[in-house]
Structure formats: structure tokens, C-alpha cells
Amino acid sequence: MSFAIDVNVLLYASSVESPFHQRAASFLKERRAGREVFCLAWPTVMGYLRMVTNPAILSPPLSPDRAMENIAALIDLPQVRLLSEQEGFFGIYQEVTRGLVVRGKLVPDAHLAALLRQHGVDTLYTNDADFRRFAFLRVKNPVA
Numbered sequence: 001m002s003f004a005i006d007v008n009v010l011l012y013a014s015s016v017e018s019p020f021h022q023r024a025a026s027f028l029k030e031r032r033a034g035r036e037v038f039c040l041a042w043p044t045v046m047g048y049l050r051m052v053t054n055p056a057i058l059s060p061p062l063s064p065d066r067a068m069e070n071i072a073a074l075i076d077l078p079q080v081r082l083l084s085e086q087e088g089f090f091g092i093y094q095e096v097t098r099g100l101v102v103r104g105k106l107v108p109d110a111h112l113a114a115l116l117r118q119h120g121v122d123t124l125y126t127n128d129a130d131f132r133r134f135a136f137l138r139v140k141n142p143v144a
Contacts, residue, residue, distance in 0.1 A: 002038070003039065003125060004123070004124050005028075005038075006124060006125065006128055007047040008126060010024075011051055011052060011058065012127070012143060020127065032077060035079055038080045039080075039083050039119065040080060040081070043108060043111055043115070045071055045075075083116070083119050083121070085115065088118070093110065109133075110134075113137060123138045123140060124137050124138070124139055124140070126139060126141065
């Protein structure tokens, strides 16, 4: 079995000001200690680096070096797998979004959902209910 996490879980774990900080940090600590395959999609990693260093999103923001250290600590775990688009990705994106109106903020969610589908990952930990639109995903909220 494997699972993936959405960027909001990483953001909450990094922001001591977030009301979800403690739960997200504890969740990540448990997952880091586990043996289950922990998937990180490159769009999640890049989204984290973009948002956690932006003072309009996180106050105070993390320094770019600190943000990259956080990601490196995850990537270096033996059970972490990085996911990127493979041949045929766009067809999977079309399949995953069939019947949905995908625009605006749902576009990056659909991108992540298609990446997970392409890599056979069916569990996503997130606080974003929009992912429930993708029927194949088991969406779990680690901060609820």
C-alpha cells in the first residue's frame, strides 16, 4: 500500500500559526516513522516551496533554505517516492477529469489526482474536500 499527501498538510506542519499545525506535524511525524510507501508528487513539492516562502501566505514565511531542508528531510526517507508525469499522462488527466468542470483552483487538484492515478496511488491525505470529486481516490483528512 501507498499514500500521498497534499500540499496543505505540509503547509500546516510548517506553520506554527495554523490551527492545524499540531495535528499536521504529528501526522507527518507518524508517517515519517512508518514503513508504508509515502508518495510526494513534484507539483506538491514545488507548491510547498512556493507557498511556504511567500509572506502573503505564511507569516512569517520560511526562508528558502529552511523550506528546502524540510523537503530534503522527506525526500531522503527510504520509503518516500517522488511522482512525476510519465508517458500517457495527458490521457489519464482526461480520464480523471471526464464529467467534471475543471477550471481555476481545481486544475492543480486534477493534476495531482491524475499523477496519483498514473502511479497507482489511491489514498490522499488532504484537508481539501475538492479531491472527493475524483471517484478513484480515498480522501482522508489528517487534521479533522
